[in-house]
Every structure is written in structure tokens, then in C-alpha cells.
Amino acid sequence: STGDLETPLGHVPLRFGVPYLLCHQGHCEHYISFLDAKEERASSHSLLSPRITHASAIRDSENPYPMVLFRGKLARHRCRICNNYPAEYVTINDVMSGETPCFFCQYCFEPFHCDSQGNSLGQ
Structure with missing residues (x-):
């Protein structure tokens, strides 16, 4: 519809x-x-x-236009912490994550990188 x-x-x-x-x-x-x-x-x-x-x-023909000629694959990284949500943030040389680059969803990034007041724990 x-x-x-x-x-x-x-x-x-x-x-x-x-x-x-x-x-x-x-x-x-x-x-x-x-x-x-x-x-x-x-x-x-x-x-x-x-x-x-x-x-x-x-x-x-039920739907002649528009005709799809190609569908590219969009590679989307998942969050490295929860592996449930797509990554919204990427860190480079982050000593806290242990790998570079490291991908984080919106739900895992702040608790992993910020204190309870929202201040950054890293450099």
C-alpha cells in the first residue's frame, strides 16, 4: 500500500x-x-x-516502473559490545575498547566512555 x-x-x-x-x-x-x-x-x-x-x-505487468536494475549490498557494522544494534560511533586507537577501529551502537557508547555526569572517561 x-x-x-x-x-x-x-x-x-x-x-x-x-x-x-x-x-x-x-x-x-x-x-x-x-x-x-x-x-x-x-x-x-x-x-x-x-x-x-x-x-x-x-x-x-503489475509494476513496470521504476525497474530495479541493481541492488548493492550495504555493509553495516554491528556494535562490538552488544552485537545487536548497528554501529553509530567508531573509535580509533581507543585503549578502553582493545581494538581499532571499534564500533559502538548509540546505547553502548556512552556507558562505556562516559561517567554518570556524561563526562568523557578517555582522552
Whole structure:
């Protein structure tokens, strides 16, 4: 269902190669980027059989546009402490963590690096 979408894709001013943040279901976030776009025309399907028209190709397909051509894998580091949440912070040469780089989620970073008043325990 697209009833909860605030901005239709056709209303987004496209900039090629720029990452966009796609949010859905209130909390699920994905980065997408556009590398190329083509205007929807009958001539864009010139490889189709002459008896298959562009209109019939669209009618026979549930969702012809946009067509996904490639899905890249986004490598996301998990928190080194809890191993449950994605890392939001990374430390380099942190003597307290024991490895460099070390990745922390938002929940583990402060208790591991700050005192009860929020002051940094490291240098």
C-alpha cells in the first residue's frame, strides 16, 4: 500500500549519484541512489515484438516502473559490545575498547566512555 507515503517518487527532484533516504513503515530506512533514468515512451521498448505495444506491456505487468536494475549490498557494522544494534560511533586507537577501529551502537557508547555526569572517561 502506498497510502502512507508523503512524497510520491515522481515529485522528488532527481539528482543522479546522490543518496536518498527512503523511510517506510515509520522506522525502516534504506539508502537509494539513481544512476540513470529514461522517459517512459513507446520507443523505449523497441526490442519488444511489434505486436506487443507499450500500453499492453504496462497493462500486463503489475509494476513496470521504476525497474530495479541493481541492488548493492550495504555493509553495516554491528556494535562490538552488544552485537545487536548497528554501529553509530567508531573509535580509533581507543585503549578502553582493545581494538581499532571499534564500533559502538548509540546505547553502548556512552556507558562505556562516559561517567554518570556524561563526562568523557578517555582522552
